[in-house]
Amino acid sequence: MAESKKRKKNGHEVEDDTEIKNWTDGIPLSPAWWAPTFVALMILGLLWVVVYYISQGIYPIPKLGAWNIAVGLGTMMVGFLMTLRWR
Secondary structure, three states: OOOOOOOEEOOEEOOOOOOOOOOOOOOOOOOOOHHHHHHHHHHHHHHHHHHHHHOOOOOOOHHHOOHHHHHHHHHHHHHHHHHHOOO
């Protein structure tokens, strides 16, 4: 395959000796507790909503009523947002 010519700088051809580094180099890894925490939050939120529907609003907190769905979805959302920061 044909290769394009290197640019000349001050009359000299520039050698391409540099390695292409990965863009994730230098980004610190997540702590060991990060992944289990976001998985647990997503499962907890799912169980919260499922228990609310199966019990017909009696559980987990009857005084919240339909806000139990918001609590479950909010918990799942926090877990999902944590997945975006996972390295």
